[in-house]
Amino acid sequence: MSAPAQHPILDPAAAPPFPAAALPVLRNAQLRKNVAHATDVIQGKRNRLVAEKTDWTELRESASAIRAHTLEHLGEYLAEFEERCTLAGGVVHWAADAGEAREIILRILQEEKADEVIKIKTMTSAEIQLNPFLRQNGVRAYETDLAEIILQLGEDEPSHVVVPALHVNRAQVREIFARTMNLPELSDDPQALTAAARTYLRKMFLTVPTAISGANYLIAETGGVAIVESEGNGRMCLTLPRTMITLAGIEKVIPRFRDLEVMLQVLARSATGERMNPYTSLWTGVTPGDGPQHFHVVLLDNGRSAMLRREMERQTLKCIRCGACMNTCPVYRQTGGHAYGSVYPGPIGAILTPQLQKLEHAQTLPYASSLCGACYDVCPVKINIPEVLIDLRAQVTEKERAEDRRFFDPIYVGMRVANWVFASAGRFRLAQRAARLGLRLFTRKDGWIHALPGVGGRWTMTRDLRGLPQQTFREWWAKERGR
Amino acid sequence: MTGSRQAVMDRIRAGLGGVVEDGAGRSASLKRDYRQHGTLDAEKKIALLIERLHEYDAEVAECAEPELPATIAAQIARSGRRVLVAPSGLPAAWLVKGADWRVDHELTHAQIEEAEGVVTASFCGVADSGTIVLHHSPSEGRRVLTLLPDWHLCVLRTRDVVETLPEYFARCAEPPRLATYISGPSATADIEMTRIKGVHGPRFLSVVLVRDDG
Ligand code: SF4
Numbered sequence: 001m002s003a004p005a006q007h008p009i010l011d012p013a014a015a016p017p018f019p020a021a022a023l024p025v026l027r028n029a030q031l032r033k034n035v036a037h038a039t040d041v042i043q044g045k046r047n048r049l050v051a052e053k054t055d056w057t058e059l060r061e062s063a064s065a066i067r068a069h070t071l072e073h074l075g076e077y078l079a080e081f082e083e084r085c086t087l088a089g090g091v092v093h094w095a096a097d098a099g100e101a102r103e104i105i106l107r108i109l110q111e112e113k114a115d116e117v118i119k120i121k122t123m124t125s126a127e128i129q130l131n132p133f134l135r136q137n138g139v140r141a142y143e144t145d146l147a148e149i150i151l152q153l154g155e156d157e158p159s160h161v162v163v164p165a166l167h168v169n170r171a172q173v174r175e176i177f178a179r180t181m182n183l184p185e186l187s188d189d190p191q192a193l194t195a196a197a198r199t200y201l202r203k204m205f206l207t208v209p210t211a212i213s214g215a216n217y218l219i220a221e222t223g224g225v226a227i228v229e230s231e232g233n234g235r236m237c238l239t240l241p242r243t244m245i246t247l248a249g250i251e252k253v254i255p256r257f258r259d260l261e262v263m264l265q266v267l268a269r270s271a272t273g274e275r276m277n278p279y280t281s282l283w284t285g286v287t288p289g290d291g292p293q294h295f296h297v298v299l300l301d302n303g304r305s306a307m308l309r310r311e312m313e314r315q316t317l318k319c320i321r322c323g324a325c326m327n328t329c330p331v332y333r334q335t336g337g338h339a340y341g342s343v344y345p346g347p348i349g350a351i352l353t354p355q356l357q358k359l360e361h362a363q364t365l366p367y368a369s370s371l372c373g374a375c376y377d378v379c380p381v382k383i384n385i386p387e388v389l390i391d392l393r394a395q396v397t398e399k400e401r402a403e404d405r406r407f408f409d410p411i412y413v414g415m416r417v418a419n420w421v422f423a424s425a426g427r428f429r430l431a432q433r434a435a436r437l438g439l440r441l442f443t444r445k446d447g448w449i450h451a452l453p454g455v456g457g458r459w460t461m462t463r464d465l466r467g468l469p470q471q472t473f474r475e476w477w478a479k480e481r482g483r
Numbered sequence: 484m485t486g487s488r489q490a491v492m493d494r495i496r497a498g499l500g501g502v503v504e505d506g507a508g509r510s511a512s513l514k515r516d517y518r519q520h521g522t523l524d525a526e527k528k529i530a531l532l533i534e535r536l537h538e539y540d541a542e543v544a545e546c547a548e549p550e551l552p553a554t555i556a557a558q559i560a561r562s563g564r565r566v567l568v569a570p571s572g573l574p575a576a577w578l579v580k581g582a583d584w585r586v587d588h589e590l591t592h593a594q595i596e597e598a599e600g601v602v603t604a605s606f607c608g609v610a611d612s613g614t615i616v617l618h619h620s621p622s623e624g625r626r627v628l629t630l631l632p633d634w635h636l637c638v639l640r641t642r643d644v645v646e647t648l649p650e651y652f653a654r655c656a657e658p659p660r661l662a663t664y665i666s667g668p669s670a671t672a673d674i675e676m677t678r679i680k681g682v683h684g685p686r687f688l689s690v691v692l693v694r695d696d697g
Contacts, residue, residue: 034675041676058517065513073509075495088660096487096494104486146682147673163673170675190674194682201683206592222658232630232669232684239626240592250491255510257658261649262517264664268612275535275612276648276666279684281626284660289589290625291661301491308498 008157008338011129012357015341017364022339031167035159035336038166039327045273046324046378053269063266064382066259067318070251071308077220077253078299084223088285090295098128101300105130105212105245108296109139112243114210120227120234121145122214123161123321124247124300126343127356130212141212142204144233146197153180159337159345162271162323167336201233211237211292215248216320217263218297221256224284225297228267228277235281244292249300251317263320266380270322303356312391316351318381325375325385331368340365347375351388359392359399366392410455429474436468443467519653521611521646525696528610528646533692535613539667540680541688548695551638552576555602558636558689564599568628572621577602577638587628595627600634601685606659607643608690609651614666615639615690616651618659626663635685641696 009015025031050056070077082092095101109117117134119125119141131141131152143152147165151158154176158164165173174188177196186196213234217226225246227234238244254263260282268277286295307313326332326346337345342353342362350365366389375385401412421431442449449465451457459465471479521528533543546554556579559567568585569578578584585598604622605615615637617623629635645651669684680686 231682305494
């Protein structure tokens with residue numbers, strides 16, 4: 001096994017740039033093997049189940065249309081959700097940013113005199129870094145999703161939105177559980193490891209009176225919340241406690257109950273390669289005699305509303321966090337999730353994180369892509385991720401130029417010169433001739449350039465460059481056809 | 484209500500260009516060209532449901548309406564379980580002899596946790612995905628009843644079986660206040676993508692299909 005990596009940093013403000021963060025991972029053979037295995041398995045299942053669905057294209061079309069429509073009318077749908085949820089006995093809170101969301105949740109917990117809380121997997125709570133904050137304020141948060149327990153007990157961080165511990169293998173899980181649950185005899189059989197987690201959590205479910213969840217969908221029409229899961233830990237958390245707090249991004253709303261007939265079909269297939277996930281739970285406010293009698297929803301903005309302005313960026317908010325784009329991404333499949341320095345890794349992370357950070361951090365993420373378009377092909381809500389990546393690259397460049405940070409950078413200077421050269425036919429012709437002469441020095445007999453000096457070396461470090469031909473097309477044309 | 488409702492709403496409105504929004508409700512007219520209705524005949528539809536349930540390792544027993552109590556009794560006997568909970572609205576005839584019934588008149592979580600199984604009715608079944616739908620009516624029980632016991636015997640009538648998920652939604656005259664869709668027993672694939680059954684929810688699902696569609 002490779003040496004343990006340093007603790008991954010998922011705070012975009014503190015994380016190293018993507019290329020630097022990716023490098024140690026690329027040298028960690030074990031981690032790459034774990035990621036490749038998991039993504040292969042999910043992709044295989046997803047592809048089989050999508051292929052069997054004769055109306056996949058139409059479902060995807062409708063899922064995309066529903067999400068786009070919702071965002072265009074986000075204010076109205078949120079107001080409708082708030083009204084219905086309140087009527088049903090829920091309390092709706094609005095958080096402008098992460099800090100406010102943390103304070104709201106802490107205040108509810110303090111009113112409940114809670115010093116412990118059980119949690120259903122929620123990426124949004126990781127986004128606002130809730131657990132460390134609660135801990136500083138005397139509340140212990142216990143994760144209950146198997147993958148999240150592995151990460152919490154192993155003091156690790158999620159690397160995928162659906163299977164957050166996919167970078168950890170069974171031997172590593174065994175080591176973590178044996179150590180933290182004090183079970184030296186534990187085997188590394190996934191069955192035994194799962195049983196250990198069941199026992200570890202059972203009492204907690206029955207005794208801890210407060211729970212925190214995320215939401216897959218908020219239903220405007222009814223004020224209800226829907227959560228999909230596999231293990232049943234979600235059902236435990238949203239049925240047994242006295243008080244339930246749901247934290248959800250403002251974009252999670254859908255117009256009507258019936259829209260679930262589309263969203264559930266595309267989500268399960270895309271996320272885990274199942275026709276339906278084992279459990280889907282739906283609840284509306286508070287129901288006397290059934291489940292928590294205090295219910296709070298915290299609606300989180302935290303940079304989302306700023307993404308509504310342009311359609312290009314707005315589409316990012318259509319995401320239903322299925323993870324299909326990361327499973328298929330040739331970059332993610334090599335680096336895993338931690339290199340993205342955010343709880344949202346992969347292609348969706350590469351467009352979501354920089355925008356949530358208002359491009360003040362994570363500027364390298366839009367470049368963490370080969371623009372091959374595989375993510376767009378699989379996305380069940382048709383987010384054109386490559387298009388957004390390119391748009392963000394332009395914004396990053398603009399910003400850097402405006403800040404003059406790149407004025408002496410050879411690439412920036414080169415681009416400026418190229419801009420000037422390409423603007424005139426005469427200059428272009430001259431440049432072609434000069435380049436042919438200059439590059440001849442480096443062109444080998446086989447017609448390829450294997451190494452270039454200076455900045456050019458950055459290109460030839462990883463790939464060869466074809467030498468320039470003896471004649472340009474324009475020269476050939478002039479000769480063949482005369483004037 | 485606490486927090487920054489106005490600030491967030493203002494930002495959303497500003498983001499969307501401050502247009503007067505009146506499009507809500509229009510979602511009903513969005514394009515929906517996906518399969519709304521099934522195409523299988525009744526027999527094939529039930530066969531598909533059974534196949535899916537078997538894929539999830541659920542047990543399936545079929546019977547006609549008059550044989551239902553006897554079938555429930557037989558399934559309970561086969562399971563080897565005795566202490567069972569029942570929702571308050573479960574038909575009296577289903578509380579068959581041979582089991583130690585705890586009917587849910589405000590049972591505590593501890594009492595439910597002690598039970599070895601639970602017997603309930605269901606709202607409907609979806610053949611395409613092998614899904615059992617509970618709306619938690621008095622005969623389907625509070626949510627906790629079908630959560631803590633390790634074995635769930637669920638009665639489903641064939642006239643309540645639809646082929647596709649959209650057909651289930653079409654059946655809901657009113658959206659349910661509470662619902663649970665069960666597609667196979669509790670499971671995880673978090674460790675090396677190896678599917679392990681029975682994490683927290685019931686580990687065993689047994690379905691009694693009542694042939695009442697003629
Ligand atoms: S961007 Fe699309 S594919 Fe990626 S997680 Fe979101 S919905 Fe899934």
